[in-house]
Amino acid sequence: MILALLMFLLPLAYSPGPGNLYFAAAGAQVGARATVAASVGYHLATWGVTLAIGLGSLATLAQQPAIFAAVKLLGGGYILWIAWRFARSSRLRHRNTATDVRFVDGVVLLLFNPKAYVIIALMFSQFLDPARLPAVGAGHIGQVLLITTVFTLNNLLAFTVWTLAGDRLARVFSSPAQARWLNTGFAVTLAGVGLWMLLD
Known part of the structure; x- marks a missing residue:
């Protein structure tokens, strides 16, 4: 099951999305090491939300269009605000400052990403044994914990790859003019996301 789950997650985790692009941009702006707090926040939130969905605690979210729409608006607005932060950076920040890459950024990025909820729900619909769904027993909880942990660790690996790629780009394009273009490029991409x- 784990191999099939990883095959399912591969294109989802490594393709461009709000989380990947944020960490690539953050890696470019402050360096990979300075993104650790935000990554911890994002992936702790990922583990918690995934576990809650797997155990049915967030099932009402999918049944309440108004809640889902509000999450989508908050998420889109938050991504646009992050894009604005990168756009107004005239140069890459010094590598040992991480004032704009915080634990809370990672948490909020996950909580306000409605696509994450859809992917997680889809994942459980494919890989959670339907025979164990009616009763939340030890076997069901064990399955949910396994899927949740594999999903979170796979995301962590993917985001680390994107962060390191952003860090590497910043080291290659290190002049002030190149840094401005790099920040602008990340900002435009994030704004598009x-x-x-918001519009999807």
């Missing part, structure tokens, strides 16, 4: 989240 934010608009897509």
Whole structure:
């Protein structure tokens, strides 16, 4: 099951999305090491939300269009705000400052990403044994914990790859003019993702 789950998650985890692009941009702006707090926040939130969905605690979210729409608006708005932060950076920040890459950024990025909820629900619908769904027993909880942990660790690996790629780009394009273009490029890309989240 784990191999099949990883095959299912591969294109989802490594393709461009709000989380990947944020960490690539953050890696470019402050360096990979300075993104650790945000990554911890994102992946702790990922583990908690995934576990809650797997155990049915967030099932009402999918049944309440108004809640889902509010999450989508908050998520799109938050991504646009992050894009604005990168756009107004005239140069890459010094590598040992991480004032704009915080634990809370990672948490909020996950909580306000409605696509994450859809992917998680889809994942459980494919890989959670339907025979164990009616009763939340030890076997069911064990399955949910396994899927939740594999999903979170796979995301962590993917985001680390994107963060390191952003860090590497910043080291290659290190002049002030190149840094401005790099920040602008990340900002425009993030803004496109934010608009897509709002309009989809």
